[in-house]
Amino acid sequence: MRSLRAAQTLVSRSLFSARHLNGAASPSTAAAAAGARWCAAPPPRSPLPSSRVMPAGVAGAVSFSLTFATVAAAEAKAKERPQPDLLPQNVVLYQYQACPFCNKVRAFLDYHDIPYKVVEVNPLSKKEIKWSDYKKVPILTVDGEELVDSSDIINILQRRINPDELTNDEEAKWRRWVDEHLVHVLSPNIYRTTSEALESFDYIAKHGNFSFTERFAVKYAGAAAMYMVSKKLKKKYNITDERASLYDAANTWIEALNGRDFLGGSKPNLADLAVFGVLRPIRYLRAGNDMVENTEIGDWYQRMEVAVGEPSRIQDAEGN
Numbered sequence: 001m002r003s004l005r006a007a008q009t010l011v012s013r014s015l016f017s018a019r020h021l022n023g024a025a026s027p028s029t030a031a032a033a034a035g036a037r038w039c040a041a042p043p044p045r046s047p048l049p050s051s052r053v054m055p056a057g058v059a060g061a062v063s064f065s066l067t068f069a070t071v072a073a074a075e076a077k078a079k080e081r082p083q084p085d086l087l088p089q090n091v092v093l094y095q096y097q098a099c100p101f102c103n104k105v106r107a108f109l110d111y112h113d114i115p116y117k118v119v120e121v122n123p124l125s126k127k128e129i130k131w132s133d134y135k136k137v138p139i140l141t142v143d144g145e146e147l148v149d150s151s152d153i154i155n156i157l158q159r160r161i162n163p164d165e166l167t168n169d170e171e172a173k174w175r176r177w178v179d180e181h182l183v184h185v186l187s188p189n190i191y192r193t194t195s196e197a198l199e200s201f202d203y204i205a206k207h208g209n210f211s212f213t214e215r216f217a218v219k220y221a222g223a224a225a226m227y228m229v230s231k232k233l234k235k236k237y238n239i240t241d242e243r244a245s246l247y248d249a250a251n252t253w254i255e256a257l258n259g260r261d262f263l264g265g266s267k268p269n270l271a272d273l274a275v276f277g278v279l280r281p282i283r284y285l286r287a288g289n290d291m292v293e294n295t296e297i298g299d300w301y302q303r304m305e306v307a308v309g310e311p312s313r314i315q316d317a318e319g320n
């Protein structure tokens with residue numbers, strides 16, 4: 001009896017928390033909540049084919065030419081390193097691993113090779129950001145100074161590391177498109193069916209900062225809650241067919257590139273980094289795989305993976 005009550009409490013708490021996790025006050029008010037967005041999941045996978053599925057000789061040849069192509073591409077589109085005297089110091093990112101806005105900031109930091117530490121915030125207690133008045137993530141501290149909101153954080157860092165760069169209307173327009181359109185298409189897609197919602201929450205539960213008991217409850221209660229919330233979001237953003245809206249968004253982005261490797265031309269600009277950042281958490285979920293199979297976005301995405309390269313994140317002794 002006691003354990004039944006404990007289980008009920010846990011599930012009701014985590015239902016609440018799952019809403020919280022996504023910034024929505026409740027499923028019924030979720031659609032109205034501007035912050036009702038998803039925070040899903042980048043299962044890290046290699047963009048290159050696995051040698052295990054090919055005969056050894058073929059795999060060797062393919063792997064050599066792909067490695068060569070990848071290295072050549074990486075050299076041609078090397079990361080943009082800030083001048084050493086302009087490099088932001090003591091950078092700490094307070095984040096949820098699967099949050100698209102946090103991924104946007106990480107894409108910027110990784111591309112510019114800015115070393116940063118990560119503090120994974122527990123979405124239920126948020127005790128890691130109790131010191132701040134801002135109740136969302138990402139929060140970035142630079143030498144102790146607090147910066148909030150992904151786009152503002154990126155604007156501030158960009159001005160610091162490229163003080164002479166002029167604003168570019170095309171880049172600004174597509175960055176707005178990411179915040180105002182693209183992010184809203186994602187939740188209805190990754191929570192589209194109960195099994196997709198479970199796939200997303202499996203990653204969230206594994207990679208988020210949860211206690212042992214929270215982890216189990218969050219996976220199932222979170223998936224159930226977000227499946228329902230996503231239906232409300234679908235209505236709010238006038239989405240009739242989730243996948244069609246995702247493919248439309250991917251095609252719209254490819255049209256914007258207009259034959260260029262990146263919106264920024266031969267190298268990514270802030271809009272490329274923003275689109276890449278918010279898509280990264282879904283890329284290897286079912287929604288992301290469908291997007292790549294049914295649109296032309298895959299080549300650009302792969303160029304972005306090469307250009308952004310390895311994370312510039314600093315791990316501490318505990319591997320955090």
Ligand SMILES: N[C@@H](CCC(=O)N[C@@H](CS)C(=O)NCC(=O)O)C(=O)O
Nearest residue numbers: 020021023035099101136137149150
């Ligand atoms: N406009 C903000 C949105 C940030 C946001 O909504 N973050 C979500 C996580 S994806 C959040 O912290 N929601 C509140 C919560 O989890 O309680 C940005 O671009 O950084």
